[in-house]
Amino acid sequence: MIELVLPRYVLPKRLKSGATGFYWTCPKVYVDAGCPWRSAPLGENLSQSDLNEAAELWNSRLDEWRTEIARPEPTDRPLEEHFAYGTVGWLLDHYLTTDAFKERVSEPSRPDYKRIFKRVCAVTSKKTKKRCADYRVAEFGVSAAEAIYANFADSGAMRSAEKVVIYCESAWDRMRPHFPTLFRPEVPNPWNGVTVRRREKAKKGFADRERTYKFAWGAVEKGKPELGAAAVLAYEWFMRPSSISAGFAQWTNYRSAANPTKIKIKHRKNGGEVDHPLEAVVDGQVVKLYADAEAILAKVPRRGLSIVTKPDGQLFGDTTLLPKAIREMAEDLSMNGFTLDQARHGGMTEIEEAELTEGQGKALSTHRSKAYRVYAKETEKRVLDATLKRFGHSEGPEKDKEIKVRKQQ
Numbered sequence: 001m002i003e004l005v006l007p008r009y010v011l012p013k014r015l016k017s018g019a020t021g022f023y024w025t026c027p028k029v030y031v032d033a034g035c036p037w038r039s040a041p042l043g044e045n046l047s048q049s050d051l052n053e054a055a056e057l058w059n060s061r062l063d064e065w066r067t068e069i070a071r072p073e074p075t076d077r078p079l080e081e082h083f084a085y086g087t088v089g090w091l092l093d094h095y096l097t098t099d100a101f102k103e104r105v106s107e108p109s110r111p112d113y114k115r116i117f118k119r120v121c122a123v124t125s126k127k128t129k130k131r132c133a134d135y136r137v138a139e140f141g142v143s144a145a146e147a148i149y150a151n152f153a154d155s156g157a158m159r160s161a162e163k164v165v166i167y168c169e170s171a172w173d174r175m176r177p178h179f180p181t182l183f184r185p186e187v188p189n190p191w192n193g194v195t196v197r198r199r200e201k202a203k204k205g206f207a208d209r210e211r212t213y214k215f216a217w218g219a220v221e222k223g224k225p226e227l228g229a230a231a232v233l234a235y236e237w238f239m240r241p242s243s244i245s246a247g248f249a250q251w252t253n254y255r256s257a258a259n260p261t262k263i264k265i266k267h268r269k270n271g272g273e274v275d276h277p278l279e280a281v282v283d284g285q286v287v288k289l290y291a292d293a294e295a296i297l298a299k300v301p302r303r304g305l306s307i308v309t310k311p312d313g314q315l316f317g318d319t320t321l322l323p324k325a326i327r328e329m330a331e332d333l334s335m336n337g338f339t340l341d342q343a344r345h346g347g348m349t350e351i352e353e354a355e356l357t358e359g360q361g362k363a364l365s366t367h368r369s370k371a372y373r374v375y376a377k378e379t380e381k382r383v384l385d386a387t388l389k390r391f392g393h394s395e396g397p398e399k400d401k402e403i404k405v406r407k408q409q
Helices: 028-032 048-070 088-095 099-104 107-122 142-153 158-175 209-221 225-237 241-245 291-297 321-332 340-353 358-365 370-374 380-390 396-408
Strands: 010-014 020-025 039-044 262-266 273-277 279-282 285-288
Touching (some): 020 048, 088 107, 088 158, 099 107, 099 158, 107 158, 142 158, 209 225, 209 291, 209 321, 225 291, 225 321, 241 321, 321 340
Antiparallel strands (some): 262 273
């Protein structure tokens, strides 16, 4: 009879059938430390090679887990709390520090992930009185994910509830390849099983050229020309409010020595850059393409590198300060509801009314996805033009010329 050499943490057991069963059992010290595995049957009447192979699977998992918990405590804790290894809180906190997160999520969006994850971690189960953060990833199934989603949705925070599913689904997908043994093999991503409720989404309005410049000149007259410049940057060059407040519109890129007839606009969200021409030669004459916008910019004092700053020269930054200032100025001008988003959407609508191709529109705005299509609003002019084309009618070249001249004024 050949004696077998038992691998680590493997014990034999004589079964009622007379066969010898082999079992891998995790040492109690590791179970107490939070190891997610307890024991596993390896098989019956195994040969030495089969026994070694079966045991190696579980011992390698244990070694991987021990390596992880033996690592020095990370100094970067985005969620500002210590979570036990392998828990939901640990997973979300660790995800925020990875390249997978930093490369795929733009800087302006990162604080929102952190805010949502902190709220997810704080949700407490009604049955167990246990925080979501303290559940082990292997314990977290579809029913738990649905309960978290319902916690947000039932309170009326429908948009936040949608973000919970989107953000957590991404975290599970990105982290599983790095820590496969922590996840449930039968349901690797429980968030895929959550049914998101339909909701009526509010449509954002838009501000046309007249309304945008009414605000801009009103802000100039009220002694806040930087707010007028912000509206113009959003309308004419499609800048997102976060890009404007973060200082991505700079004086050094406006009629610079290297490009005296252009303004370079940088977009923070996708890193896009566009050199917009400020003038062109038409029929032998130099035409200023953004004369109205430049008239506003001429009223803005140069307090620093950025075109739009607070009176002390500091950036508005990633706060609500710029939206608040715009809102207060709009109220002061009896233009309640005017926002930089409306101005930007108005500019996008104008280029659609001008019948630019989608490629041309994306080139101007640096959009890179199908999301571009939702920014232009379905105005009466767009519907009329489409209807006339459908039935083979045209307003004629004289009308087209009149429209183009009016938009240049």
